[in-house]
Amino acid sequence: MAAQGGEVAAGSDPKPNEGWSEEQPSSSQYQPSASGHHAWSSSGASWNYPVDNSNQNAVYYDPQRDVSVSGATQNVTSGAPHVTQPAVGTANATNTYAPYSNSVQPGYNAAHYPNYYYNYPQPATDSSVHQGVDQSSGAAYQPLTSFPNSGSYVGPTSNTYYNAGADQTAQAYATNNYYYQNNAWSGGSSGDVHAQTYQTYTPSDTNAAQSSCSLPTTSFHYPQQYNQWSNYYDQPAPNSGGFAVAGSSASDTKSASVGSGYAYPSTQPPPPGTTQRKNDAVAPTAPPQAAGITGFRSQHVNQAPGAPGFQSQHVNQAPGAPGFQSQHVNPSPDTPGFQSQHVNLAPVTPGFQSHHVNPSPDTPGFQNPYANKTAAVSGFQNHYANQAPAYQQNSTSHGQLPLSNQRDEQKALHAQGQSSNVYSVNHVNENSQPTLQGFTRTVASVNKVHIPTNPRIAPGFPMSMPQTGKKLEVDSSLKPAYVGVNMPKNDVNAAQDGHGAAIQGSFPVSLCTYVERNLSRCKDDAQRSATQSIMKEIITKATADGTLHTKNWDIEPLLALPENAKGTFMTSNAKDSSPFSFSTSRRSPSRRTKSRWEPVAEEKVTNNMEVVSKEPAKSNACTTWENTRRTGNTWNLGNFVQSRQAPPSQWNQRPSKKQRIGGNTNLTKNGNASSDSDKEQDLTKYYASSIALTNSPEEKKRREHRSKRFERSQGASSKSMSSIPHKNGAANVYTRGAISMLNNRSNGDGASLAVEDIDWDALTIKGTCQEIEKRYLRLTSAPDPATVRPEDVLEKALHMVETSEKNYLYKCDQLKSIRQDLTVQRIQNELTVKVYETHARFALQAGDLSEYNQCQSQLTRLYGEGIAGCHLEFSAYNLLCVMLHSNNKRDLLSSMASLSKEARLDETVKHALAVHSAVSSGNYVMFFKLYKKAPGLNSCLMDLYVERMRFEAIKCMSKSYRPTVPVRYVTRVLGFTRVDVLCEANVADGLEECEEWLKAHGAVLTVDENSGELQIDTKVSSASLYMPEPDNAVSHGDASLAVDDFLARAS
């Protein structure tokens, strides 16, 4: 360690390289290449070029070989490196981080890594990349805390890595692919950066691409891999679970703690949720290693903390060499090289070198880095910041293995490593589902490669490709596209991808996200390939007619999911586009960086554009990096952004909604937000996404609509049942437009946009539903225009309800839905008043006071705003309601005080006031007189008071009358007679009813001896009167909620 440390200090100088080699005998093998140390720092420029080329070359040959080799070699390598590396590893690790801090965050460097930084100027570049990652993760920053941990780096154990990997994978499983994609992207980007620094790392790009690709098959692999992991860790699943939990909320993600904690918590006390898993994983593996692991983890944390995505990268890397390898391999030839590096670490080195050689002139530089690796993995790590750690870990893990209790020890580690690689690949795949199938294929091939090495893993991969060469080609082809994406300006891209590159370079972001959206919806390869082919067609067409850049891809309907389509086409465009989108759309991340860390990130971004043409000559790795990757930076940033933005949204949402989110992400690309505004953006994003979320019927309709559109190209498409597909489409457009407006607004405003400042007008939807009848369903999400009826339809609906013969429950349901539609469309006019009035009347007629009160309060407000309606009538109802049912004197006073002169002349109001005076003086006779001639619906309100009034009256009578009161009189006075006209039948009925009522209330009835008339014995009755429990009483207090009614309503 000490030696390394010294070297590190010297790091910036070429000499350090020597030191490295010297220090580590095992690494000596690599040293030859190690001479590259210098190359690293200085060769930045050269790297750039070679990288691309090399990538391609490498892609063809190396990947598989490397892979296979790597498996075997790893073991060997692990053994060797272990011994030496432990110390180195730590040093390296620290170095790696140091660079980060240096380039990106001054604070970081100062704190922990200043020393190391010198050693590895190049790493600085990496750090920048990492920064990007961190930024992307947003939360990642919290990881800063974890950084200090990195200092502890001591001996990152393979276990740790694995754990991390496992966790990540688990995450991937648990979480949405989308999220992972982001992560993967970021990872990829980071990888790219590293690669660039190193040389080729185009492969990393490819990795990213791969990551972008999502394969259903992948999922299969995962589980299996999982199992393997489980063997190692015993608790892969739990980990994943924990991870998922941690990641589930965007906030969590943001809180770096989640990422960091989760990934590396085990050793460290810190992280909350995540910690558990890692701990678990660690525990099984090897306690002794824990310390080392921790350190390692911490590193990962640092890198990863940002976001899950980041972690995923780590995972890839973390798996140690394997993860690393996998990435590289997948990505491209470079990857193989990378793997070979691992190999290098082991005996394989030759393979590695060869790769590099093949790739290009850069090779030397490349080799050098590797050599460094060999000498000290740390060096390697430095370059690959993200990966590097993993690498070290591998080495370290190997070294540690003996110590650890791990079953298989080195082998196990290797297996893990491999598995991890595969795993990582898988992750990538999942993550990158949106990407093209081609990538997936690559992944598959990668898998195969690994498979041989790891028997366990092998079963996992359903798709074994005997002919790696072809596959590799495919991969390479794909990769180029990807590369192109990353580095649109590079010639390499163009070379790699003929049309793809060209197109890629010029693809608008929105298109990329559009493609991504479409692809993300695909559930399997078949769909994906079909979608890709369609996308290709679309893009080609758009390019042909020149609408590629003018078309608003954000509002372009998504393609229908092909059911059986089997297109293998290509991908290039689509693939390219998707990656490209990522690369293009990243300003916010950089911004973020700036805000947090100061200008560094910002400068990079700005510089990138300028530097492009400039000389890579800058001695600093950073500059080199920038030069090579001016795009790369952006790209990374972009990835970060995505990871940052998309993940949160995704966590909250379901996978099915990914696409939308993606679209939203694009929209935000130009935001200039401070950290605060970033939050708000997230908020708005949530909101937007929630708006975009559609319930299944709507979504279905849209899909149908889309499928219709693309029927020709698609072939099999389900016919839409919807009667108004175009309407739906329009609705979508509208919604998206609103969302984009919102986003643009928030972006444009830049600064903080408070929620209350949101222009709700822009978000107010306009319904398109033409159905007159609609059931009420309380909204749990933003309203969908397709299910909201516009005003004219609502008018019809109101009329329908008014003339309906159905019962109140039906009407209430319908009216509530009308009210809802009015509310969500923010319609407040005469129609609104009419609806509320209608509902209030129906409610009064049905005795539904609670519903009436809702309407009344709304009506009071609406009348207050000067909207015409039956103002007087309802002020009378209000009076009656207050006096009879709320019994609140102050409310009554204010209601009465607010009556205008005009209102007092109104018949209904006068009646209400009369009722009031009757009630206040206890004049039951007057009350029932008024009850009989009540205008409007006053009687309905009085109905609810009749029982009480009668009981009061009978109490009064029984106390004040002696000796008896004829029932006939009571019948008349207390309103039992239905009609004023006293025909015999009515009187008889009333008498009967009154008698029943009196008996029910405990009155004692006697028959007059002379006339035979029924009388109330008041003296006796006065002591026996009681108020019976209402017949219709229900325990929950609301008879309308009775089950029967519910059932009736439901039917």
Add this chain to the structure above:
Amino acid sequence: TPTPSAASGTPTPPSRRLLGSAFLQEFRNWETPWAMEAMHMVALEIRLLAEKADRELVMSGKNPDKLQAAGSFLMKVFGALAVKGPKRVGALYVTCQLFKIYFRLGTVNLCRSVIRSIETARNFDFEDFPVKDKVTYMYYTGRLEVFNENFLVADQKLTYALMHCNPQSESNLRKILKFLIPVKLSIGVLPRRTLLEKYNLLEYADIVTSLRRGDLRLLKQALDRHEDQLLKCGVYLVLEKLELQVYRRLVKKIHIIQREKEPSKAHQIKLEVLVKTLQWLGITMDVDEVECIMACLIYKNLIKGYFAHKSKVLVLSKQDPFPKLNGKPV
């Protein structure tokens, strides 16, 4: 000594509240209540300014929310004063300012929490408070009781306020009487006309007269005439309930007359007589209604006796047929 805020200048409520907050912050740290007056002045100024601001806001068509904000600030002040120690005696003043705000805002239900802390907190001894604050406090809590139609408690509180109010401040006395008189009326105590004249409370004069005479028509006229005013100050419903007392007085008068005319039947008042009387008063009620009113009078213990439905006669008790209310509300 900082004497914050004499009403100089035209500070806006927000800035004044800033001043208030700063002052409150300091005030919390002072152990002695030496700045109590200043604190009170701050509270008063904030309230007055908020009221003024709200008026202007209303004039300009904006949402008046300043007074509400002032209320929440004063609650903080109250919190700072509602502590053990010498500061506590200043709490009632702030309480009264809060009452004023709440009554103006119509959110009198918010008074409850303050009242509870004043009346139940151990560190408050009501007698420790300054008299002026006690009077104000009693005035407002009495008004609250009027709203709740707890006439006995209201009478008690308002009477306390009246008795302890500075006799020189006639406007305050008038305010108290404005509520005390209806309360007293409802428990059967009638004011002298001179009192009404002295304090310019003549809107009650007719009502009192109607109560004396049993003149139902006059009562209704008086209520109609002053309805707006009475509704606004919240005593309309109280006065409305005097109707039964007027009936009682009417029956009593009939009874007295009848006793003089034919002592043997003094206790039996025929329903038709009552109906005729009411018709003479210009009030058209049919027999059933009058019968109902009589039943109500008996039911509510305004009249002792019973009603014989068959013979349509109101039979009065021979002993004390018209019991005094004696402070008991109807």
